[in-house]
Amino acid sequence: MVAHLTELFVNAQEPEPCVAKLISRQLISCSPDTPVQQAARLMHQHQVSCILVTKHNKVLGIWTEADAKRLNCQQIDAYKQPIRQLMTSPVIHVGADTPLNQAASLMLQKRIRRLLVLDKQQRPLGMLTQSDIIRQQRIEHYLRLRDVGSSISKPPLCLASSMPLNQAVKMMHLHNAEAAIVDYPDGIAGIITERDLIRLIADGNCHAELWQLAQRPVLTVTTDCSLLQAVDLLKEKNFRHIAVCNAQEQICGLLSFSDILINVEYAYVEQLKQALQIRDQALRTSADYLRLAQKVIDASLDGIMITNLHGVIESVNPSFSQLTGYSAEEAIGQTPALLSSGLHNKDFYKTLWATLLEQGHWQGEIWNKRKNGEIYPEWLSITAIRGEHGDICQFAAIFSDISERKYQENKIHQLAYLDELTGLANRRMFMDRLKLALANAHRHQHQMAVLFLDLDLFKRINDTLGHQAGDDALKEVAKRLQATVREGESVARLGGDEFTILLPEVESVDSLSCLAKRLVSQFEQPFRLLEQDFFLTTSIGISVYPDDAQSADQLIKHADVAMYQAKNAGRNQFCFYQESIGQQTQNELKLEQALRQALQQQHLEVYYQPKVCLKTGIVTGLEALVRWQHREHGFISPASFIPLAEKLGLISLLSDQVLTQVCRDIRHHQLIMPVAVNISAMQLLDPTFSHRLQHQLKQAQIAPQCIELELTESCLIPEQADATLALLTHLRQQGFRISIDDFGTGYSSLSYLRRLPIDCLKIDRSFVDELPDNSEDAQIAQAIIAMAKALGLDVIAEGVEHRQQQDFLLEAGCSTAQGYLYAPALQIIELQNWLQHRQQQ
Numbered sequence: 124m125v126a127h128l129t130e131l132f133v134n135a136q137e138p139e140p141c142v143a144k145l146i147s148r149q150l151i152s153c154s155p156d157t158p159v160q161q162a163a164r165l166m167h168q169h170q171v172s173c174i175l176v177t178k179h180n181k182v183l184g185i186w187t188e189a190d191a192k193r194l195n196c197q198q199i200d201a202y203k204q205p206i207r208q209l210m211t212s213p214v215i216h217v218g219a220d221t222p223l224n225q226a227a228s229l230m231l232q233k234r235i236r237r238l239l240v241l242d243k244q245q246r247p248l249g250m251l252t253q254s255d256i257i258r259q260q261r262i263e264h265y266l267r268l269r270d271v272g273s274s275i276s277k278p279p280l281c282l283a284s285s286m287p288l289n290q291a292v293k294m295m296h297l298h299n300a301e302a303a304i305v306d307y308p309d310g311i312a313g314i315i316t317e318r319d320l321i322r323l324i325a326d327g328n329c330h331a332e333l334w335q336l337a338q339r340p341v342l343t344v345t346t347d348c349s350l351l352q353a354v355d356l357l358k359e360k361n362f363r364h365i366a367v368c369n370a371q372e373q374i375c376g377l378l379s380f381s382d383i384l385i386n387v388e389y390a391y392v393e394q395l396k397q398a399l400q401i402r403d404q405a406l407r408t409s410a411d412y413l414r415l416a417q418k419v420i421d422a423s424l425d426g427i428m429i430t431n432l433h434g435v436i437e438s439v440n441p442s443f444s445q446l447t448g449y450s451a452e453e454a455i456g457q458t459p460a461l462l463s464s465g466l467h468n469k470d471f472y473k474t475l476w477a478t479l480l481e482q483g484h485w486q487g488e489i490w491n492k493r494k495n496g497e498i499y500p501e502w503l504s505i506t507a508i509r510g511e512h513g514d515i516c517q518f519a520a521i522f523s524d525i526s527e528r529k530y531q532e533n534k535i536h537q538l539a540y541l542d543e544l545t546g547l548a549n550r551r552m553f554m555d556r557l558k559l560a561l562a563n564a565h566r567h568q569h570q571m572a573v574l575f576l577d578l579d580l581f582k583r584i585n586d587t588l589g590h591q592a593g594d595d596a597l598k599e600v601a602k603r604l605q606a607t608v609r610e611g612e613s614v615a616r617l618g619g620d621e622f623t624i625l626l627p628e629v630e631s632v633d634s635l636s637c638l639a640k641r642l643v644s645q646f647e648q649p650f651r652l653l654e655q656d657f658f659l660t661t662s663i664g665i666s667v668y669p670d671d672a673q674s675a676d677q678l679i680k681h682a683d684v685a686m687y688q689a690k691n692a693g694r695n696q697f698c699f700y701q702e703s704i705g706q707q708t709q710n711e712l713k714l715e716q717a718l719r720q721a722l723q724q725q726h727l728e729v730y731y732q733p734k735v736c737l738k739t740g741i742v743t744g745l746e747a748l749v750r751w752q753h754r755e756h757g758f759i760s761p762a763s764f765i766p767l768a769e770k771l772g773l774i775s776l777l778s779d780q781v782l783t784q785v786c787r788d789i790r791h792h793q794l795i796m797p798v799a800v801n802i803s804a805m806q807l808l809d810p811t812f813s814h815r816l817q818h819q820l821k822q823a824q825i826a827p828q829c830i831e832l833e834l835t836e837s838c839l840i841p842e843q844a845d846a847t848l849a850l851l852t853h854l855r856q857q858g859f860r861i862s863i864d865d866f867g868t869g870y871s872s873l874s875y876l877r878r879l880p881i882d883c884l885k886i887d888r889s890f891v892d893e894l895p896d897n898s899e900d901a902q903i904a905q906a907i908i909a910m911a912k913a914l915g916l917d918v919i920a921e922g923v924e925h926r927q928q929q930d931f932l933l934e935a936g937c938s939t940a941q942g943y944l945y946a947p948a949l950q951i952i953e954l955q956n957w958l959q960h961r962q963q964q
Contacts, residue, residue, distance in 0.1 A: 142226045143219035145256070146240045146249035152177045155184075155207035159194065162186055162206045163324035172318070173237060173250065176210045182239065182247060184210030188317035189236070191324060192296035196289035202327055214239045219248055224415065227256050231422050236381060253380045254363065266383075271353050271367050272346030274383065275376030276527065279304045279366070284313070284334035291333055292320060301379055302364045305337035312374060313339030316364055341366045346375070353378055369535065426501075428520045434458045437517070446501075446524055448494030459520070462491040464498045475505075479518070483507045488525070500525050542616040544594055545601035553615035553623055557675045560627040564668055570629040574639065575664040575682035576604070578620040579694040584657065592652045596659065603645040607638070623679065629667065632699075639663050639697035646695075660695035662686050671700045715771060717753060718764050722776055727751050729784040730948035731798070733957070734919060734941045737933040742958065744831065746799040746941060747785045748948045749777065774803040782816070785830070786823035788951050797860055799831040807834070807847055813854060827858035833885070835864050848878060855880040862919070866907060877914060884911045886937070888922025895931035908936045 152175040153162050162174050166188075173187040186206055193209060195201055216239035217226050226238055230253065237252045280303040282291050295303055295317075305313040315337045323336060343366045344353050353365055357380070367376040420427055426443035430436050439454050447454070447462060454461065467490065479485040486504040493499065501522045508517040540552040548556065557573065564571040578600065585593040597620065604614045604622060613625040624642075629635060642663060649656035664685030672678045681700040689698040721727055727749050734744040751759045768774045778801065785798050806812045820827060832854065851861055862883035863876075886907050890900045904920070911918045920932050923942035932940060946957055 141220050142217060142223055142238070142240050142251045143248065145223065146251045147171075147255070150175060150247055150249060153206060154178060155210075156205045158203045159186075159206055159209060160202035160324055160327060163191070163202075163321050167322050167325040171250075172252065174206075175214070175239070175247065176206055176212075182214055183207070184212035185214045185239070186210045187237070188321055189301070191317060191320040192292055194292065194324065196292055202324060216241050217251070219243070223256065224419075226251055228418050228422050230256075253383075266351035266354060267349050269350050270346065271344055271348045271350060271378055272369075274350060274378060275346070275367055276382075278375060278531075279377040281306055281374075282315070282333055284308070284332070284337065286333050288323065288328070288331050288333065288336065291315065295320075300377075301381065302377055304341065304366065304374055304377065305333045305339070307334060307339070311339055312341050312366070313337035314341040314364060314366065314377075318363075341374075343368050343374070344378075346370075350383060354383065371535070371539070375531075423521075425521050425523045428454075428459070428522075430459070430518045430520070432516055432518075434518070436461075446493075446522070447491070453494075462493075464490040464492040466490045466498065479505055479507060480515075483509075489522075491522075500529050545598055545616050547601050547605070547622075548613060548615040550615070550617045553613065553617070553625065554675060556613050556615075556627075557625055557678070560625060561668060561675055561678075563627065570670075571668045572626045572629045572635055573666050573668075573678045573682045574624040574626070574635075574642070574697075575666075575679065575686045576622040576624070576642065576661050577686050577690070579660040579662055579690070581620040581659065584652070584659075588653055588657075595652055596650050596657070599650055600659070604642065607641050607645055623682070632667070635665055635667070635699075636697075639665060643695065643697065662689040662694050663697035664689055664700065665697060666700040714759075714764065714767060717756070718767060718771070718773065721751060721753070722773060722780065725780060726753075727777065727780060728950070729781055729788070730950055731788075731954045732941050732948040733946050733954075734799075734939050735945045737929060737937060737940055742796060742961065743939055744797045744799060745794070745954070746833070746948075747781055747801075749781050750948065769803065769805070772805070775806050775809060778803055778806055779815070779819075782819055782830075783823075786819055786825050789825055789829055790823050792951055792955060794829075797829055797831045799833045799862065801833045801835075801864065804835075807850060813850060816854075817857065827854075828860070831860040831862060831882075833862050833864040852880050862917075881916060883917040883919055886918065886920045888942075891920050891922045891928060891932075891942075894928045901931070904932070904937075905935050908932075912936060 149169065149171065151165050151169050151171050151173075153165060155176055155178055157176075166172070166174050173185055175182055176184040176186060184207070186209060190209055190211060194204075215229070215233055215235060217229065219240055219242050221240075230236065230238065237250050240248045240251055242248050280294065280298045280300040282294060282303050282305055284305050284307045286294075291303065294300075302314055302316040305315055307313060313334075315333060319336060319338070323331070328336075342356070342360060342362055342364075344356065345368055348367075357363065357365055364377055364379045366374045367378055369375045420440045423440060424442055426446045427440040428436055428443055429438045436454050436457055436459070439449075439451050443454065444450050449461065475485055475487075484504070484506045486502070488500060489503045490498055490500055502525050503520060503522040505518055505520045507515045508519055510516040540549060540555075541547070542549045560571050581593070581596075584596055597616070600620075600622070601614070601616065604624065608614055608624060611627060613627075615623045615625070617623055624638075626635070626638075643661065646658075646660050649658050651657075664682040664687070666672055666678050666681035666685060668678060671681045685698045685700040688701070689696050692698065728751070730748045730750050731745040732748055733742045734746065735741070736743050749761060749765075751761075751764055753759055765774070765777075768777050782800055785800055788794065789798060817827075820830065834851075855861055860883070861879075861881045862885055863879075863881055864885045865887040866884045884907060886904055890903050890907075893900050894904060895901055908918050917939065918937045919939040919941065920928075920937050921941050923929055923932065923940040923944045925944065928942075929940060929944060949957055
């Protein structure tokens with residue numbers, strides 16, 4: 124308002140517009156007995172924000188969108204209440220010839236958003252709203268200079284999308300909020316406004332949840348966006364609210380026309396100076412101008428203080444008294460030293476006055492003291508006011524309390540750089556400190572180190588005691604780590620149960636070992652959780668600059684590698700980084716990336732190894748084996764990539780691709796013998812496995828009898844015994860043949876094995892390699908064969924490469940064998956040629 128009024132003073136020849144030129148002449152009215160729902164329908168139908176309550180052409184009251192928040196949605200027949208019970212009365216009004224600035228000032232004083240405009244006969248002409256003022260006032264220059272962030276005084280009201288409507292209405296009423304942000308689980312926020320409540324009342328919808336009602340996504344701008352851009356965007360979208368996001372893209376406020384109108388009165392000091400300079404002229408020309416200027420100053424939410432040339436306070440506005448606690452009588456005649464906090468030295472004030480006298484203005488952050496002794500931060504702007512001859516005659520100061528802003532800035536800093544749970548540095552701050560320490564170590568040519576700590580088996584605490592106990596344990600860990608390190612050494616929590624320690628300067632490797640031992644010993648004392656003692660241990664990895672790495676990322680990575688080395692060595696210990704281990708880890712990472720790409724592009728191939736009857740030499744079946752020929756690394760053994768696929772959770776995808784190729788080959792090449800396909804433990808635990816298996820066979824038009832499912836003995840997990848038995852029984856009933864691979868290497872119970880619906884046992888090649896010379900292997904092989912016969916099962920020996928092995932197995936009663944003695948694993952074309960050649964022999 125001050126910005127606009129100053130322009131009126133300077134350009135006195137321009138008449139001030141009156142409210143009659145701006146009002147909306149569409150007035151909606153109803154009788155006092157009109158039900159609330161019907162009134163809401165009228166407002167929604169005509170897209171207005173209020174409805175007048177009239178009787179015999181006399182205005183009794185008004186019901187607005189803001190009044191809708193007072194409605195108790197849970198009350199029976201709430202929407203049938205007569206409007207007279209909820210209306211606001213009397214209706215604040217102004218005359219049609221009232222100047223616009225007076226109307227705006229009245230709105231600010233009464234804290235309302237609309238005024239009823241009456242003609243000279245006291246008949247309603249229309250409504251004047253805050254939106255009308257913002258759209259019509261000539262304040263573009265002021266709006267362009269002020270950013271959105273300066274107009275946000277408090278965080279928005281945030282409501283969960285699952286919140287019932289009646290509870291949301293209560294929250295909006297409690298917080299006096301025109302609108303609220305609605306948080307959805309997917310992170311895309313929505314908004315609900317008072318106008319939405321009118322629509323819901325009109326529809327009679329009182330039992331819905333917010334996710335069904337809110338508008339999303341919410342329209343947003345950043346804090347550095349100008350008020351002018353925000354107003355233009357609101358006009359373009361025909362919205363009344365816009366969300367404001369901070370630098371972290373988090374919603375930190377809601378901006379409405381109300382906020383803009385309130386903040387319009389925060390004019391720049393230069394504009395106030397102009398208003399004061401022409402005050403004498405205004406007195407000579409019109410007493411109205413003087414009263415208007417005084418009203419603007421009195422209505423300002425910022426504290427305003429006018430001093431003479433010597434710094435003696437001449438006048439203050441009401442906000443000065445509210446902010447400082449000093450009344451006008453107590454302040455006038457004193458100097459601003461009355462407010463001094465004592466936190467600034469003489470040089471500060473010396474520089475302030477030098478700048479003020481030289482440049483004519485000064486602004487910045489300053490700490491002052493209230494009458495009650497409370498010290499608070501304020502944003503202060505001082506301008507020197509010059510007389511007709513250019514000499515300084517007065518000083519004008521405008522200030523506002525920025526305690527909340529400072530608090531929010533500090534909170535944002537903590538969220539950005541500190542771990543919220545433990546108070547330690549987070550990853551971002553640790554990386555900043557690490558890079559600074561690296562630069563210093565490089566400049567002064569000394570060693571530095573990074574320790575990477577991970578709590579051993581920490582997941583057990585969360586799983587057994589709950590996450591609150593886990594959080595308490597992490598807090599205690601943070602305290603013990605901080606108590607162990609020296610001054611200058613930084614402890615950080617990267618996330619979860621991972622911690623790092625930065626040692627910016629290291630004297631020797633021995634000192635690192637001593638520190639690591641002290642850290643390990645910190646965990647010897649039990650942790651008290653839920654009135655019980657629990658023991659935790661930690662594994663620590665250490666990397667040293669410049670021996671192990673040159674960059675921040677590499678130092679952390681190598682310390683992480685060393686930490687896993689400590690875990691593999693038995694946990695509760697520390698290890699220094701070794702380049703060979705790091706290279707091995709890097710190779711594993713490359714293999715992982717290559718495997719993912721091979722599965723995505725289906726580069727893995729299926730080979731087939733025949734199974735031969737030992738008595739007749741007839742081929743009785745095939746085993747499908749996966750092979751990987753990499754274009755750069757050549758042949759990669761299944762012993763390398765299959766365990767990796769299991770570790771990465773890719774084994775099901777790999778097995779599905781193998782089964783798909785097997786089905787194609789059986790159909791296309793008309794294979795008449797069953798093909799064994801290996802099944803992983805993860806597939807057995809997948810509830811969709813059976814359905815997907817049958818779907819694949821159906822698509823390929825292959826009978827289940829063509830497929831033999833091979834399970835390793837490790838798949839027979841005791842905890843899943845009943846589920847596995849039910850699944851295998853179902854598959855066997857469908858016609859699949861089932862065998863146990865690598866038998867003798869696991870720990871399956873014979874009683875459980877006897878219950879399983881299996882057809883065959885395969886003797887692991889580790890028991891076949893040294894037959895018949897190794898007596899222990901011979902006894903094991905004979906025992907497996909005898910047991911299989913007792914259970915009525917076929918026996919297959921794998922890895923048969925010599926005649927002596929074949930003869931021994933045949934004599935022991937083994938029925939079938941596979942191995943290089945007969946044929947290696949072959950591609951489908953090679954297999955057909957091999958089968959054709961064998962038939963001709």
